Amino acid sequence: MMKAVLAGVVGAVLCATAPVLAAELPRIVADHGRHALLVDGAPYLMLGAQINNSSAWPAMLPKAWPTVAQLDANTLEVPIAWEQIEPKEGQFDFSFLDQLLTEARAHHVHLVLLWFGTWKNTSPSYAPAWVKLDNKRFPRMIDEKGQSIYALSPFATTTLDADRAAFTRLMAHLKAADPDHEVIMVQVENETGTYGTVRDHSPAADKAFAAPVPAEIVRRMGVQAGTWSQVFGADADEQFHAWAIARYVDAVAAAGKAELPLPMYVNASLNDPFKPQDPKTYSAGGPTHQVLAMWKAAAPHVDAIGPDIYTSDFAHYMKYLDLYGRPDNMLFVPETGNAKDYARHFFAVVGRGGVGFSPFGMDQTGYYNFPLGAAKLDAETIDAFAANYRLFRPLERIWPKLAYEGRTWGVSEPTAPEAGHKQVMTLGRWRATATFGQWQFGIDPPTGNPTPSGGVAVAELGPDEYLVTGYHARVSFDLPSPKPGEHMIIDRVEEGHFDADGHWVFERVWNGDEVDYGLNFTGLPQLLKVKLATYR
Ligand code: DGJ
DSSP states (O other): OHHHHHHHHHHHHHHHHSOSOTTOOOEEEEETTEEEEEETTEEOOEEEEEOOGGGOSGGGGGGTHHHHHHHTOSEEEEEEEHHHHOSBTTBOOOHHHHHHHHHHHHHTOEEEEEEEEEEETTBOTTSOHHHHTOTTTSOEEEOTTSOEEEEEOTTOHHHHHHHHHHHHHHHHHHHHHOTTOOEEEEEEEESOSBSSOSSOOSHHHHHHHHSBOOHHHHHHHTOOOSBHHHHHGGGHHHHHHHHHHHHHHHHHHHHHHHHOOOOEEEEEEOOOTTSOOOGGGSOBTSSOGGGHHHHHHHOTTOOEEEEEEOOOOHHHHHHHHHHHOBTTBOOOEEEEOOSGGGTTHHHHHHHTTOSEEEEBOOSSSSOOOTTSSOSSOOHHHHHHHHHHHHHHGGGTTHHHHHHHTTOEEEEEOOOSGGGTTEEEEEETTEEEEEEOSOOSSOOOOOOOOSSSOOEEEEEEEETTEEEEEEESEEEEEEOSSOOTTOEEEEEEEEEEEEOTTSOEEEEEEEOTHHHHTBEEEOSSOOEEEEEEEEEO
């Protein structure tokens, strides 16, 4: 009887996620403040990887694909540099992109293209020489002392026109070269903002700064009309700079979408959300948490803003997920550190309905961004991330559908001992508690894993029925508010897996020792269906 119920639930999930059209354009949908990335017409969980900055050359791709295969990633993020596609003004070379598309098809891997244009980590390093060396035509920003600085000005229409023209050509080429939509999203620019200067002080910028805040910004942000200083007070410079960069990026995105309306996002270099900081010390004007509302108002053609998370500290990681996963912003982690202790946060991301996760620097070119990532990308490090993808690859269509319906939860292992080495998930009337660092057969209090590696994800499949998985954690269920005389009981715990068609394949029932101390997940990939019940 229960098997029939389970089959029905999973069947319903699968029917609802079946592809509608083979070559349907990828898109983002939103409902009740939740989001899904649709690929081939159905929600898709991006199990991603990003290659190193200088790996986007034909000769380097053989050093990327083996890592992608080891990871079992379904999507690769690859830079497309302005200097590479338009080395001479008006002369375009898409040979790398064409080769990338051919190889991605052969490897059955989707792509996210990263447009390294006017700004790459705020600098013009990936703009062609004819742009970055011609500061008369493509001016740099002016600082408050009147000095020209390293970053290009967002007020130069010549630069915007040139970047937009190149990006438009890229999207037009993609439209012709990628009819099956191997490419599922495009990142517009890379980590924008400015270090050391909070806004441009060029004559054009100063003129705009003295003028009223544009009416559409006032309306979209719901603020009082006035000049920048009147509306934003001490934050006026930073909000103004965010507006200037966001509307520039928006113009580039809009022009690209006019050719091929793929989902487009921007990535954010982050700063500490727990301590006020001098904006000169971080990428001011980029889509940092301080100015997300401005970016949303000024860049309506940008579908999402993703945090590049390079701290594995639990409190910071969770805070960034909370700040960027908003009803008006799809949660997506376009970059994260590739050291082992970052891998566990995958569970918190997918549990919150994040549509993708992508460690950075995943190739064998021998470059390591330690201390922001691993000191060496050895087999053990890759496997920390591969283990997650091994679990979720068979769920890449099932999980994001459940997440879009608001039926998923996930936690990663906290590092601060005061958190008690546990995390609690409230699942309607049930509660699931994940604890970290306990023997399987015992009731000793959790001490945390020797290195933080625990994670748990839970999805509701039907009434009182949950899909539960994780690593290096114990999961216990309870009923926080029982009716008088009501007690919780585990009805049944099935271990199994999903086959290639998404059907549940039963392997065994867990009972006795395997459930008496909670459900203990080790380093093995294990997927459980848990049916809860009560007795009186
Ligand atoms: C964030 C940038 O977006 C990447 O391109 C790369 O520079 C990494 N930082 C390196 O940690």
